[in-house]
Amino acid sequence: MKKLLPPHLFVLFALTMAGLCWALGSPHTLAKPYTLAAVVLLIGGLGLAFWAKRLFKQHQTTAFTFDAPGTLVTEGPFRLSRNPMYLGLALALFGVAILLGLAPSSMALALLFVIILDRWYISYEERAMHARFGESYTLYCAQVRRWL
Template sequence: MAVRSAGVTLAPPLIYLIFVLFAWALSRQLPIPLPDNDWTRYAGWGLIDAGLLLMIWAALLMARHKTTINPFRKPQQLLEKGPFRFSRNPIYLGDTLIYCGIGLLLANLWPWLLLPLLIVCMNRGVIRYEESLLTRLFGDTYRAYQARVRRWL
């Protein structure tokens, strides 16, 4: 697999997929059931929809400003508007909302038990390297943005 310029080798969507599949497998092998009713299913689909909308919003903004959405390429500019006003990582936040929605639909505790590990993997294995790259590329402008806007929310 190609190594992105920030040094990360696994694509973030693949990390989320691995965690979803692992949670699903654990829920089948060692089930820890949670409520499964209309409300949990509505909430699950609502989180998935919210995550998709957030990701689309961020991706369209990135395309409009001609900067890459591909984590294996170097960004051309720093975005500070749209969803980037309240999260430095709105696409990863969207991925996490989708993961949580799937967790509700699985009606099992495993996705929730794995969620902290997923966040740690994203922070240490992806976001830290991206932040390092953005600091090298955009310097004080990025540091000021980091001081104003939280990593997740």
């Protein structure tokens, strides 16, 4: 799973959700307020992820999960969440699930995506960040929550 980066996992889950909805004949339409909320989640989530990634690029550090961290970024969305890229992808995937008609399979997959992000990717990164930045990262963790 080390080769499967979170954005690729996001696309894989979104395609699986759509395929399951189609294969299971799940309803694909919701009333307009729900679809608007879904679009806001999808676009807002992707926007958050891209904003955070752009900050990494500005600080000349890597956004790749399994590369060694170069800089501790604590500005912008990182003031509110230690993982705004993952938070953005999770929000966007819940937006996809809503757009697919809130099918139970879509919601379950979106939840599984969050669990994988939390238990696999984030826990790996946190160990690397503690090893690289020590006390500064510990202080940052005490001030900023993992998700929100």
